[in-house]
Amino acid sequence: MLDQIKLEGKAFKKEYKEVLNNIKKFDRIAIFRHIMPDFDALGSQFGLATWIKDNFPNKEVKVLGDNNVVFTKNGLYPQTDKLKDSWFDEPFLAIILDVGNKKRIADPRFEKGTFKIKIDHHPFGDENLFDLEITNTHAVAASELICNMLFNFGNKYFMSKLAAEYFYSAIVGDSGRFQYSNTTAHTFTLTSKLLTSGIDIVSIYEKMYRKEIADLEVIKFILNNYKISEQGVAYYVFTNDDLNKFNLTVDRGKENVNFFSSYSGIKIWCSITEDVTGPCFRISIRSRRYVINGVAQEFKGGGHPSASGAEIKDLTELPKFIARLDQLIKETDNK
Numbered sequence: 001m002l003d004q005i006k007l008e009g010k011a012f013k014k015e016y017k018e019v020l021n022n023i024k025k026f027d028r029i030a031i032f033r034h035i036m037p038d039f040d041a042l043g044s045q046f047g048l049a050t051w052i053k054d055n056f057p058n059k060e061v062k063v064l065g066d067n068n069v070v071f072t073k074n075g076l077y078p079q080t081d082k083l084k085d086s087w088f089d090e091p092f093l094a095i096i097l098d099v100g101n102k103k104r105i106a107d108p109r110f111e112k113g114t115f116k117i118k119i120d121h122h123p124f125g126d127e128n129l130f131d132l133e134i135t136n137t138h139a140v141a142a143s144e145l146i147c148n149m150l151f152n153f154g155n156k157y158f159m160s161k162l163a164a165e166y167f168y169s170a171i172v173g174d175s176g177r178f179q180y181s182n183t184t185a186h187t188f189t190l191t192s193k194l195l196t197s198g199i200d201i202v203s204i205y206e207k208m209y210r211k212e213i214a215d216l217e218v219i220k221f222i223l224n225n226y227k228i229s230e231q232g233v234a235y236y237v238f239t240n241d242d243l244n245k246f247n248l249t250v251d252r253g254k255e256n257v258n259f260f261s262s263y264s265g266i267k268i269w270c271s272i273t274e275d276v277t278g279p280c281f282r283i284s285i286r287s288r289r290y291v292i293n294g295v296a297q298e299f300k301g302g303g304h305p306s307a308s309g310a311e312i313k314d315l316t317e318l319p320k321f322i323a324r325l326d327q328l329i330k331e332t333d334n335k
Ligand code: AMP
Pocket: 034, 036, 038, 101, 104, 122, 254, 283, 284, 285, 300, 301, 302, 303, 304, 307, 308, 309, 310
């Protein structure tokens, strides 16, 4: 179900009730998210896990997916749970957050869930994978949808400071600190409710965005090597050798993609990072007003209208990819 209605409390009333009933019904709950997680994926997961444990202390709640050094290094999120396959043989509720494509769910054992709930804000999810879906592409973050649901459960339930911290980081992350176009009055209403839980936003921002002096060398490399296409696509490439030189993981390659977001001649911006395990080059694409997820889909990817991911086999495919974005800019400007 892809729901295009605006984010209002009552929109998913029936589904919200069903989520709550299932949380009450199952003693064992596993929470999943997408591979190569970001703030929204991790904040949603740990936020919901914490909320369930705070309100239903007798439940066994597990957080699944690989640990991610980028987003855990400053202590913002704890480690995920390492579970043997046998854990999944008993009945459990699977809650899948911030992802709707089977191949992008970080742990395939979600499929063993007795009942499977998806809560997501991405378009183009796989059909018929879940027993219950709450999808709204208007939400700036999956956490916006989750908080909307949790606050709609009513005052009987409690949002702890820790749960609110996780959710706040998720919303800040996916809204680019409240800059992206899906940031609405609703986003601010929800985040203001999170603030009333007593969270310390200064320490959250510090954990999210603190960098090391060594990171300046990475910026220097990007500034020395970035390119801008004819129509205004800015991009930089990290080969595997570059990553090794700077001691970067593949998912850190995209960390600086938004460096290009504020320059008037730049309409779309990308980071392109070699992943020898693919083997491929992973691309993060961002824009202000150009709808890029269609092109991302053409290059084995997908995502949101102005933040998407894609991949190319090797750098020989790069000119074709950039030319396709140039064409998109031309088509959009001529409309
Ligand atoms: P990234 O550049 O990897 O941060 O991805 C930007 C956005 O696009 C995130 O919301 C991702 O979840 C989404 N995304 C990235 N790759 C894919 C893909 N292959 N299919 C669908 N969505 C994707």
